[in-house]
Amino acid sequence: MMILGPPRRSRAFERVFWRGIRGGLGVEDAAVAAGVSVTAARRWIRHGGGMPSVSLAEPSGRYLSLSEREEIAVGLAAGETHAAIARRLGRHPSTITRELQRNCPRNWRGGLARTRYRATAAQAKAELRACRPKPAKLVTHPPLREYVQAKLGGMERWSPEQIARRLPIDFPDDERMRVSHEAIYQAIYVQGRGALRRELAACLRTGRAVRKSHRRPDERRGRIKDMVMISERPPEVADRAVPGHWEGDLIIGKNGASAIGTLVERTTRFTMLLHLRDQNPITVRDAITDTITTLPAALRRSLTWDQGREMSRHAQLRLATGVEVYFCDPRSPWQRGTNENTNGLLRQYFPKGTDLSVHGADALIEVAAGLNGRPRKTLAWRTPAEALQQLLSQHT
Numbered sequence: 001m002m003i004l005g006p007p008r009r010s011r012a013f014e015r016v017f018w019r020g021i022r023g024g025l026g027v028e029d030a031a032v033a034a035g036v037s038v039t040a041a042r043r044w045i046r047h048g049g050g051m052p053s054v055s056l057a058e059p060s061g062r063y064l065s066l067s068e069r070e071e072i073a074v075g076l077a078a079g080e081t082h083a084a085i086a087r088r089l090g091r092h093p094s095t096i097t098r099e100l101q102r103n104c105p106r107n108w109r110g111g112l113a114r115t116r117y118r119a120t121a122a123q124a125k126a127e128l129r130a131c132r133p134k135p136a137k138l139v140t141h142p143p144l145r146e147y148v149q150a151k152l153g154g155m156e157r158w159s160p161e162q163i164a165r166r167l168p169i170d171f172p173d174d175e176r177m178r179v180s181h182e183a184i185y186q187a188i189y190v191q192g193r194g195a196l197r198r199e200l201a202a203c204l205r206t207g208r209a210v211r212k213s214h215r216r217p218d219e220r221r222g223r224i225k226d227m228v229m230i231s232e233r234p235p236e237v238a239d240r241a242v243p244g245h246w247e248g249d250l251i252i253g254k255n256g257a258s259a260i261g262t263l264v265e266r267t268t269r270f271t272m273l274l275h276l277r278d279q280n281p282i283t284v285r286d287a288i289t290d291t292i293t294t295l296p297a298a299l300r301r302s303l304t305w306d307q308g309r310e311m312s313r314h315a316q317l318r319l320a321t322g323v324e325v326y327f328c329d330p331r332s333p334w335q336r337g338t339n340e341n342t343n344g345l346l347r348q349y350f351p352k353g354t355d356l357s358v359h360g361a362d363a364l365i366e367v368a369a370g371l372n373g374r375p376r377k378t379l380a381w382r383t384p385a386e387a388l389q390q391l392l393s394q395h396t
Contacts, residue, residue, distance in 0.1 A: 011127055012066055017041055018052040026255075063126070064091075064099060069119035072096060076114045102126075137179055138187045144177050148184055160184035224312050227327045230304060230335055237302060243267040243391050244301035246323075247339035248288070250279065250310060251346060253356035259310075260356050260364065261287055264342045265299070268387035269379065271342055271371050273364040277357075285313040289320045297322060299391060304328060304336055345371060 013034050020030030031041035064072075068089055075085040082100075086093040100112055103122035107113040138145045147167075151158040158166070160181035171177035237245045245266045250259040261274025261284060274287040292300050302324040305311045314325040328335040349367045350356055359367075372385040379387050 066123045073119045233326045244299040246303045247336040258356040264339045270384040270388040275361040281313040284310040
């Protein structure tokens with residue numbers, strides 16, 4: 001006999017919650033969008049190790065949904081026949097009959113107590129029956145589990161992908177010694193699949209207690225129109241022989257709510273900081289325009305940026321400044337290596353997880369001056385300010 005506790009939230013609610021998380025919402029906002037409590041939302045996160053435990057795709061329609069079960073309950077309360085309910089839902093009458101036989105309480109004579117049918121309880125029972133967990137391979141095969149745990153927690157600290165790729169090499173003739181890297185992650189993080197010790201999560205390179213989606217609130221949501229990719233950038237930019245080519249990015253503050261723009265000249269490593277009241281593309285366009293047009297035209301040839309949505313007004317920026325804008329490939333920060341290195345230095349002044357809006361324009365000028373006053377080995381121990389001043393003297 002199947003014993004149920006309080007009715008479980010339908011997977012539809014969980015699906016809406018995880019879609020919100022994937023779309024960049026915080027836990028509280030995603031919970032509100034799904035119509036559930038923050039406590040329930042955090043329980044889903046713990047249960048799934050930070051990842052969805054349900055498919056985010058809409059059900060195919062083969063099985064009855066919660067809304068259809070609610071319509072069945074309404075029809076039963078109104079005294080409708082199975083055939084009438086089926087016609088209204090576009091289902092076969094036998095579907096309604098089977099639903100009631102499975103999920104409708106019985107009266108003292110053993111017959112169906114139609115008026116006691118409850119949609120939420122029926123949905124919970126259906127979802128519980130649909131769960132057919134297969135025993136994890138890391139549970140059923142101890143030698144594989146011991147190998148994985150040794151490589152994760154040993155001195156080597158291998159990643160799950162390294163372990164999965166190495167198994168066929170170390171055990172070429174034993175097909176049982178095979179596991180995917182995703183299965184290893186799930187064995188660590190997902191409750192109910194705890195084939196591996198939970199503390200092994202600390203051995204992973206991130207050290208996170210739960211997994212984190214790659215999608216971030218500040219990530220782009222679609223392709224920027226009319227982008228010119230870095231592959232079309234002139235070769236002269238790569239060798240740094242010609243000055244006036246810049247790299248740019250945003251340093252993001254706490255919860256993605258504030259940002260500072262950074263511009264770095266590739267030849268001199270000279271840095272200029274942009275004071276931004278928000279990350280709106282128009283704000284970023286205007287800030288770059290006001291800053292970079294203080295330089296001679298010969299020192300503002302191109303700008304290389306990532307594919308952040310803040311640069312969606314790049315065509316207007318090019319017309320206003322004469323600067324050609326090029327975009328890096330997705331997830332390729334090394335294509336803006338000078339800027340990435342500079343952003344790392346700037347984190348000494350603007351630590352991660354802090355509110356960057358507290359720094360006014362004057363403070364940013366002071367920080368930039370300090371950075372541009374540091375001697376650089378790559379400049380033969382000259383400072384970026386000295387290197388830029390030499391270029392400016394050549395163009396006056």
